[in-house]
Amino acid sequence: MNVDAQSKEQAEILREIAEDRARSLPPEASDLLFERIERAIEEEKKNERPRLRLLPGGAGITMTVLAAAAAIVLMYGRPAPAPVEHAEVTSPRGSEVVEVDFGSNAGTHFTVEGERGQRLAVVWIDDWELR
Amino acid sequence: MMNTRNVTRLHVLGLVLAVAASFAAPALAQADEKVAAEVLVVLAKEEPGEIDPALRDLPALTRPPFNAFKSMELLSRPKLELTPGKDSEITLPNGRKLRIQVVQILPNGRFRVRVSINRPNERDYLPLVVVVASENEPFFVAGQAYQGGTLVIGVRLSKPAE
Numbered sequence: 001m002n003v004d005a006q007s008k009e010q011a012e013i014l015r016e017i018a019e020d021r022a023r024s025l026p027p028e029a030s031d032l033l034f035e036r037i038e039r040a041i042e043e044e045k046k047n048e049r050p051r052l053r054l055l056p057g058g059a060g061i062t063m064t065v066l067a068a069a070a071a072i073v074l075m076y077g078r079p080a081p082a083p084v085e086h087a088e089v090t091s092p093r094g095s096e097v098v099e100v101d102f103g104s105n106a107g108t109h110f111t112v113e114g115e116r117g118q119r120l121a122v123v124w125i126d127d128w129e130l131r
Numbered sequence: 132m133m134n135t136r137n138v139t140r141l142h143v144l145g146l147v148l149a150v151a152a153s154f155a156a157p158a159l160a161q162a163d164e165k166v167a168a169e170v171l172v173v174l175a176k177e178e179p180g181e182i183d184p185a186l187r188d189l190p191a192l193t194r195p196p197f198n199a200f201k202s203m204e205l206l207s208r209p210k211l212e213l214t215p216g217k218d219s220e221i222t223l224p225n226g227r228k229l230r231i232q233v234v235q236i237l238p239n240g241r242f243r244v245r246v247s248i249n250r251p252n253e254r255d256y257l258p259l260v261v262v263v264a265s266e267n268e269p270f271f272v273a274g275q276a277y278q279g280g281t282l283v284i285g286v287r288l289s290k291p292a293e
Contacts, residue, residue, distance in 0.1 A: 095264035103258040121270040
């Protein structure tokens with residue numbers, strides 16, 4: 001017999017014994033038993049404390065150093081974000097204008113449809129200098 | 132001889148360096164990653180004529196307002212290898228310079244690109260355009276007058292083939 005089958009059989013025997021005992025228990029004894037169980041649960045709730053553990057000194061220092069290292073790396077290890085950023089739509093396809101400065105010229109920007117329906121950015125500047 | 136405390140300190144230092152390296156590695160890799168750029172310099176005119184067959188893979192140029200142009204000639208198609216954070220320049224037919232820089236490769240693989248058009252020793256013609264573009268998805272800068280027509284510049288970015 002393998003282990004699983006043996007465990008199942010043992011569990012079945014225990015269940016039968018427990019049911020027999022429960023049937024043979026007088027109602028007063030049963031009530032008393034439940035009262036004791038409920039009281040024990042209440043006691044346990046009252047005695048419950050926040051589970052704080054004191055880390056050994058070395059571990060505490062390690063955690064502090066790791067946190068500091070992570071903060072430093074996050075601040076200096078990553079590329080700096082773009083200096084000026086307007087609303088950016090992060091569509092997975094196409095292209096879009098995030099920022100435009102026409103200087104002293106006039107211009108506009110818009111999108112045209114690409115071959116798969118994606119939006120493609122167009123910046124149009126009015127070339128008054130040469131006209 | 133090293134005592135237990137020194138050994139522990141060395142372990143902590145090693146761990147910190149490993150964590151730092153794991154965070155910094157992607158940033159360094161990104162700075163080294165090249166981006167291929169293809170710039171299409173097109174002369175578009177309202178007079179009837181030919182549409183350059185090389186522009187067939189850009190149907191966007193047949194849509195409004197580009198459809199007002201009845202002829203299009205591909206003047207040049209320079210290819211650049213861009214290093215993120217560094218400017219590259221090409222000279223346009225009108226003498227101006229198109230400056231382009233990949234500012235950042237975004238986590239979703241898109242490119243944040245900065246473009247400007249200027250002429251040496253003169254004020255900027257188009258000081259700044261920042262575009263976010265997906266790989267092989269072009270964007271256009273149009274409107275410069277040239278030889279009785281209009282220059283349409285298309286820029287398409289991709290990661291170089293490995």
